[in-house]
Amino acid sequence: PICIFYLWFQPRSPIFRFRPIEIDRFNVTKQLGSDTARIDSQTVIRVEVRNPNNKLRIYYGNTEVTMTADQDTELGSAAVAAFMQPTNNVTMLKFPMKVENRGIDVTVADTLAARVKSKEV
Numbered sequence: 001p002i003c004i005f006y007l008w009f010q011p012r013s014p015i016f017r018f019r020p021i022e023i024d025r026f027n028v029t030k031q032l033g034s035d036t037a038r039i040d041s042q043t044v045i046r047v048e049v050r051n052p053n054n055k056l057r058i059y060y061g062n063t064e065v066t067m068t069a070d071q072d073t074e075l076g077s078a079a080v081a082a083f084m085q086p087t088n089n090v091t092m093l094k095f096p097m098k099v100e101n102r103g104i105d106v107t108v109a110d111t112l113a114a115r116v117k118s119k120e121v
Contacts, residue, residue, distance in 0.1 A: 012052045014085070019046040019092075026116045028109045037109035039102050041075060043067065045095040051085045058085045065095045069112050073104050 025042040045065055051058050059082070066077040076097025085091050114120075 005067050009055050011056055012085075014053065014058055015050040017048040019048060020047055023116060026113075029111045030106060030109070035106050036103045037106045038067045038105050039075070039099055039109060039112070041097075041099045043076065045078070045097065047093045047095070049085065049093060051087060051088070051089045051091075052088055053071050055087060057087055059083075060085065063093070067097055069104070069108050075099055075102075 022044040023041070024044070025040060027038075027040045029038040031037065045067060047065075049060075061082050062079060063082075064077055064079040067075045069075055076099045078095035078097050080093050080095070083091075
């Protein structure tokens with residue numbers, strides 16, 4: 001039965017491609033004499049999802065993406081609702097993220113600001 005299923009449907013895994021991060025706003029405010037900085041940012045992460053199957057639709061459950069600067073510094077999260085992807089389809093998922101006045105370590109803030117400035121994000 002499994003062999004017949006495979007031969008008939010020829011299932012293939014979906015293909016995921018992250019697109020460049022869009023940074024609409026990124027501001028770091030340092031507090032003199034403090035090891036904490038404040039960050040305000042507005043970004044968009046886009047993920048292209050391709051279903052290469054001719055006979056199989058793909059169901060995706062609720063999906064959440066969290067962007068972090070390091071393992072402890074969250075820069076926002078966003079979610080998309082569950083959806084069904086048709087056969088031979090490319091779907092662009094959009095995850096807009098916003099952070100306002102979030103306190104982060106000043107070293108992390110400096111590293112992030114340098115990467116944004118040099119477009120290494």
